[in-house]
Amino acid sequence: MTRPSLTGLGRWIGRHLILFLGLLVLLYLFAPIFVVILMSFNAPKSKLSYTFDGFTWDNWQHPCRPSGLCDAVGVSLQIGLASTVVATGLGTLMAFAMVRRRFRGRSGTNLFIFLPMASPEIVLGSSLLALFVSAGFGGRLGFWTILIAHVMFCLSFVVVTVKARLTGMDSRLEQAAMDLYANEWQTFWRITFPLVFPGILAAALLSFSLSFDDFIITNLNAGTTVTFPMFVWGSAQRDIPPQINVIGTAMFLLSLVLVLGGELARRRRNARAR
Amino acid sequence: MSALTQLPAATAEKPQRQGRRFTAYLLLLPGGLWLLLFFVVPIVTLLAASLYDPDGSIEAGFSMTWSFHNYVDALADYARPFGRSLWYALLTTAFCLLLGYPLAYAIAFKAGRWKNFLLALVIAPFFTSFLIRTLSWKLLLSDNGFVVDALKAVRILGSDGRLLATTAAVVTGLTYNFLPFMILPLYASLEKIDHRLIEAGGDLFAGPVTTFRTVTLPLSMPGVVAGTLLTFIPAAGDYINAQLLGTPRQRMIGNDIQRLFAAGAYPTAAALSVTLMAAIVVLVLFYVRRAGTEDLV
Numbered sequence: 001m002t003r004p005s006l007t008g009l010g011r012w013i014g015r016h017l018i019l020f021l022g023l024l025v026l027l028y029l030f031a032p033i034f035v036v037i038l039m040s041f042n043a044p045k046s047k048l049s050y051t052f053d054g055f056t057w058d059n060w061q062h063p064c065r066p067s068g069l070c071d072a073v074g075v076s077l078q079i080g081l082a083s084t085v086v087a088t089g090l091g092t093l094m095a096f097a098m099v100r101r102r103f104r105g106r107s108g109t110n111l112f113i114f115l116p117m118a119s120p121e122i123v124l125g126s127s128l129l130a131l132f133v134s135a136g137f138g139g140r141l142g143f144w145t146i147l148i149a150h151v152m153f154c155l156s157f158v159v160v161t162v163k164a165r166l167t168g169m170d171s172r173l174e175q176a177a178m179d180l181y182a183n184e185w186q187t188f189w190r191i192t193f194p195l196v197f198p199g200i201l202a203a204a205l206l207s208f209s210l211s212f213d214d215f216i217i218t219n220l221n222a223g224t225t226v227t228f229p230m231f232v233w234g235s236a237q238r239d240i241p242p243q244i245n246v247i248g249t250a251m252f253l254l255s256l257v258l259v260l261g262g263e264l265a266r267r268r269r270n271a272r273a274r
Numbered sequence: 275m276s277a278l279t280q281l282p283a284a285t286a287e288k289p290q291r292q293g294r295r296f297t298a299y300l301l302l303l304p305g306g307l308w309l310l311l312f313f314v315v316p317i318v319t320l321l322a323a324s325l326y327d328p329d330g331s332i333e334a335g336f337s338m339t340w341s342f343h344n345y346v347d348a349l350a351d352y353a354r355p356f357g358r359s360l361w362y363a364l365l366t367t368a369f370c371l372l373l374g375y376p377l378a379y380a381i382a383f384k385a386g387r388w389k390n391f392l393l394a395l396v397i398a399p400f401f402t403s404f405l406i407r408t409l410s411w412k413l414l415l416s417d418n419g420f421v422v423d424a425l426k427a428v429r430i431l432g433s434d435g436r437l438l439a440t441t442a443a444v445v446t447g448l449t450y451n452f453l454p455f456m457i458l459p460l461y462a463s464l465e466k467i468d469h470r471l472i473e474a475g476g477d478l479f480a481g482p483v484t485t486f487r488t489v490t491l492p493l494s495m496p497g498v499v500a501g502t503l504l505t506f507i508p509a510a511g512d513y514i515n516a517q518l519l520g521t522p523r524q525r526m527i528g529n530d531i532q533r534l535f536a537a538g539a540y541p542t543a544a545a546l547s548v549t550l551m552a553a554i555v556v557l558v559l560f561y562v563r564r565a566g567t568e569d570l571v
Binding site: 016021023025035036090093096102104116119124134151159215220248255260 | 295379403411535
């Protein structure tokens with residue numbers, strides 16, 4: 001040992017270099033989250049404050065104080081729920097067709113479904129706007145045009161997610177049910193659906209978060225309607241009320257509870273199965 | 275984001291039931307119609323709009339020119355932000371690969387029973403609105419923030435240096451925003467590698483570097499290809515990071531497309547949008563052919 005001062009931590013890093021690098025990258029992913037949480041307790045001195053000026057609970061007690069903020073969150077929630085329901089429904093049907101049926105043009109359909117996921121958002125948004133304008137809807141942009149756009153880009157993600165679950169499923173379970181004289185309907189509701197359900201749930205959660213968070217496509221097709229990301233964008237040009245960070249932190253905590261809850265449920269299920 | 279983890283895997287399925295094509299078409303109809311009406315038709319409309327006479331307006335309508343002069347004009351005016359977008363997207367993809375690979379590798383091979391937990395941690399920041407997270411980078415990179423102070427202390431940044439409103443800030447933000455799109459496909463393909471193959475590399479007296487270069491990396495190529503596409507494509511079209519973390523000197527083509535559409539200059543905006551799409555398609559086809567992985571979809 002030329003360097004006797006090598007500490008335990010240093011030795012751990014040396015031995016687990018890749019794990020250490022990975023954890024550093026994870027820290028990079030979380031750095032802005034820490035800032036969001038910290039700033040949700042900020043008591044800014046002036047309207048254009050980007051620094052932490054003092055601690056307060058006030059923002060959490062009055063999240064709706066900045067005018068328009070909670071309205072925008074409400075609009076985003078409505079659009080998010082509606083587009084989740086429609087996209088998950090239509091996408092699940094498509095996933096079933098893709099995995100469980102053989103038909104002409106299957107690989108072409110596959111590519112077709114994949115394309116919206118592989119297009120830049122600015123192209124998706126601007127092409128939809130071009131359609132709405134040329135169809136004479138230019139003056140009526142708002143809730144419905146946003147909803148149409150969101151269902152469109154969520155669909156592909158739903159199909160891919162549900163398809164993955166269906167593909168990984170053992171179809172012999174369904175065959176066994178049929179062998180035991182269950183008709184097609186019973187087989188579907190008692191065997192297939194419960195097995196696919198986690199995939200559908202994951203697809204729905206994904207749709208909701210994609211819809212709730214979308215800015216580029218929404219901004220082009222929203223007219224005067226303001227969603228939550230559009231509110232954040234607008235305030236970034238003027239002043240950023242700390243309440244925005246309250247909403248951001250709440251979203252983060254809520255999703256953490258969902259993810260950890262899902263993981264716990266999975267572990268418990270596995271433990272019971274053993 | 276489990277959709278992305280599964281992406282490279284979604285090729286191998288075989289339809290288990292033959293016949294009954296009619297049901298298949300019936301199941302595909304509503305969703306397919308939606309995509310046809312609100313994805314295909316808009317793209318065609320966009321193509322048409324890029325050939326309109328730029329002198330029109332929404333109120334008066336646009337007349338069709340059938341000529342490509344919008345493209346010539348738009349490219350003459352916007353070549354620089356265009357090139358910049360592709361350059362930034364390339365840098366972003368490289369950094370995402372550089373940062374994403376160790377993390378994906380660590381989760382796949384070194385995390386043991388913490389695997390799922392770490393994977394959840396990769397996705398978790400995603401659920402806070404990405405605009406809010408990008409705004410926090412503004413704070414992290416600000417002139418008197420600790421990142422700038424630290425970089426100045428180790429002399430990476432000069433004493434008059436700053437990060438915010440520079441290319442570095444925009445690329446940092448882009449890398450940050452698209453990193454999970456790289457990590458998840460990488461993880462999915464690394465996780466599928468049979469560990470015995472890596473051990474075999476060691477048994478055959480290959481060092482860790484040689485084993486990585488000849489065994490692990492080639493086997494993870496589907497993930498690398500999927501990940502690079504999933505970061506490059508959205509990064510090339512993004513304008514949020516350039517707007518919030520840069521100045522007009524860092525603006526990307528998305529900024530211009532958005533601004534032109536908002537101003538009602540549809541023909542020019544449409545021509546730029548189509549050009550962006552075409553450039554991406556050409557680059558992606560070239561890249562996929564070179565990378566040799568055709569079973570992407």
